Amino acid sequence: MDLFEKIQLDRGPLGQYAQLAHGYFAFPKLEGEIAPRMQFRGKEVLTWSLNNYLGLANHPEIRKSDAEAAEKYGLAYPMGSRMMSGNSNLIEEFESQISEFVGKEDTVVLNFGYQGIMSAIDALLDRKDVVVYDSDCHACIIDGLRMHLGKRFVFPHNDIENCEKQLSRATKLVEETGGSILVITEGVFGMLGDQGDLKGIVELKKKFQFRLMVDDAHGFGTMGKTGAGTGEEQGVQDEIDVYFSTFAKSMASIGAFISSKENVIDYLRYNMRSQIFAKTLPSSLVVGNMKRLEMLRNSPEQKDKLWAVVNALQSGLRERGFNLGQTQSPVTPVILSGGPNEAAHLIIDLREKFHIFCSVVVYPVVPKDVIMLRIIPTASHSLEDVQETINAFEQVKDKLQSGVYANTELQPMQF
Numbered sequence: 001m002d003l004f005e006k007i008q009l010d011r012g013p014l015g016q017y018a019q020l021a022h023g024y025f026a027f028p029k030l031e032g033e034i035a036p037r038m039q040f041r042g043k044e045v046l047t048w049s050l051n052n053y054l055g056l057a058n059h060p061e062i063r064k065s066d067a068e069a070a071e072k073y074g075l076a077y078p079m080g081s082r083m084m085s086g087n088s089n090l091i092e093e094f095e096s097q098i099s100e101f102v103g104k105e106d107t108v109v110l111n112f113g114y115q116g117i118m119s120a121i122d123a124l125l126d127r128k129d130v131v132v133y134d135s136d137c138h139a140c141i142i143d144g145l146r147m148h149l150g151k152r153f154v155f156p157h158n159d160i161e162n163c164e165k166q167l168s169r170a171t172k173l174v175e176e177t178g179g180s181i182l183v184i185t186e187g188v189f190g191m192l193g194d195q196g197d198l199k200g201i202v203e204l205k206k207k208f209q210f211r212l213m214v215d216d217a218h219g220f221g222t223m224g225k226t227g228a229g230t231g232e233e234q235g236v237q238d239e240i241d242v243y244f245s246t247f248a249k250s251m252a253s254i255g256a257f258i259s260s261k262e263n264v265i266d267y268l269r270y271n272m273r274s275q276i277f278a279k280t281l282p283s284s285l286v287v288g289n290m291k292r293l294e295m296l297r298n299s300p301e302q303k304d305k306l307w308a309v310v311n312a313l314q315s316g317l318r319e320r321g322f323n324l325g326q327t328q329s330p331v332t333p334v335i336l337s338g339g340p341n342e343a344a345h346l347i348i349d350l351r352e353k354f355h356i357f358c359s360v361v362v363y364p365v366v367p368k369d370v371i372m373l374r375i376i377p378t379a380s381h382s383l384e385d386v387q388e389t390i391n392a393f394e395q396v397k398d399k400l401q402s403g404v405y406a407n408t409e410l411q412p413m414q415f
Contacts, residue, residue: 017018020188025347025360033253034058036381038357045357046385048375053222053330053377054302057252067100069287077283078207083270086280094290095257101297102220102228104236105148106267113246113256117215118144119274120244120258122186123267124213125150128179132163134196136189138215143147150179157189160200167208181209186224187230188214191361193324193331193372195219195230202239213242221250221296222330227303251292255281305379306330309386313377316390322397332375338400339363343371345405346396354392 023029030047030256031039038047056062078086095107122142125131131145131152145152151173153166163183170181184408185196201212216229224232229245231237242264246256258268269275295302310330318324323335338346340362350356361372377388399405 005104006075025344030357030358036378036385040325040351040357041353043355045351045355046388048356048358048377048381048389050378051218051376052252052378052380053250053306053376054252054296055305056295056302059295059382060110060300061295062252062288062291065176066284066288066290069284073283073287075282075284076240080280081276081278082280083276086103088280088283088286090283090286091281094286094293097290098257101226101293102243102259104231104261106241106262106265107259107325108265108272108275109259109281109286110223110256110258110272110275112254112274113217113244113248114140114143115274115278116256116258116272117244118147119272120242120268121145121182121213122147122269122273124242125182126179128174128177130173130179130181131184132166132170132181132210133161133184134186136191137184138190138217139188140216141184141186145184150177152338158194158197158200160197162199164204164207166179167204167210171208180211183210184213184215186353187219188215188329188331189210189386190218190331191365191372192333193218193236193327193329195223195328198231198240199234200235203412205239209239212239213244214240215244217244217246217249218329222303222306227296227300247289247292250296251289253289253292254285255289302379306377309377309379309381309383311338312383313375313386316386317393320390321392322393330377331375333361334375335375336373336397336400337369338371338405339369342400342405345355346373346400346409348370348407349396349399350392354395356389356392 012153028040034050034052036047037044038415078088091109095109099105099107117140119263125148126247127149129150131148133141133145133152133154134157135154137156153169155163155166174181185201187198188195198214214231219230221227223230226232228237243259247253314324317334325333325335327333333411343360343362347360359374363372366372
């Protein structure tokens with residue numbers, strides 16, 4: 001069979017809906033200034049789907065810093081990969097600042113987070129090593145594990161008792177191979193918003209020898225007293241051996257970083273293929289990210305604003321009887337019962353009638369009878385935005401439960 005013919009026949013679990021979904025449910029275009037209210041298909045919508053937690057994307061100080069950096073450096077300098085010709089004093093200074101903030105010896109800045117953590121997993125492990133990881137880990141971690149040639153054991157999400165069992169299996173195996181054990185989990189799980197049980201995993205270090213890697217993309221900047229992340233929130237920051245986060249969430253930018261012991265970071269600098277063989281992060285982005293880190297550290301009012309919105313939204317929805325699962329973070333999943341057809345009608349109603357834009361998650365990401373509306377609050381939202389959204393959600397939930405959406409055919413011409 002020809003490769004392209006195969007692709008046409010099997011478009012994948014989500015691609016099979018492309019003709020109906022593209023441009024509306026998938027790959028929608030939000031236009032205008034990044035803000036709580038943006039344009040969608042020519043209409044203003046109240047937007048709850050941007051990972052702009054601290055509202056820095058369009059903060060005047062950030063915009064000024066970005067513009068000045070772009071004028072000074074352009075988007076080219078430094079040219080080449082970091083190892084060959086793309087290093088700079090700016091990026092080394094930025095790494096020192098991050099290390100100080102998260103309480104680690106050293107840091108390496110990455111051009112992108114997804115490839116970066118994949119490459120770090122690949123670099124840290126060889127075929128003798130064993131990985132133990134949470135079943136709900138992000139796709140970037142799963143893809144990194146796919147490159148691992150050794151054994152990997154998964155434990156059910158946040159199940160510390162089962163994690164201990166997997167560590168026991170892993171320990172027996174590495175005693176035979178002479179390998180090592182790496183445990184991987186997340187600080188905040190980006191879909192359901194609950195925190196990884198870092199404290200519980202760290203406690204297992206008393207019984208087993210392993211290193212702990214934490215992906216804290218959604219925790220960095222939002223969790224902990226200073227915003228240093230979920231490890232700080234749970235009081236175990238020092239026990240996280242490899243700490244990863246991205247600049248794409250709280251800092252509303254591009255890039256990522258890994259922090260650890262100096263010798264570990266030095267090893268990663270010389271062995272992460274995604275960084276060795278790719279262009280370094282442009283200096284204009286490094287300067288902009290340094291400004292964002294400065295604000296994250298010195299403007300706690302942004303995090304306070306975020307949590308005021310989070311608390312109002314989550315408490316208000318729960319008071320109206322909505323199921324938000326076990327979220328312990330700004331990520332706010334609203335879990336409803338219904339199929340894909342009902343989910344489509346509900347989203348159309350939210351966007352066209354109530355002018356509210358949020359992401360919808362359906363099967364195969366969640367079980368077939370589940371609709372999950374994923375809301376991302378930011379420091380830029382207002383309490384009025386919260387109340388408007390709660391009222392709209394209550395109305396669409398009533399229509400869902402009364403069967404209105406189930407009894408309506410979906411018309412492709414609507415899009």
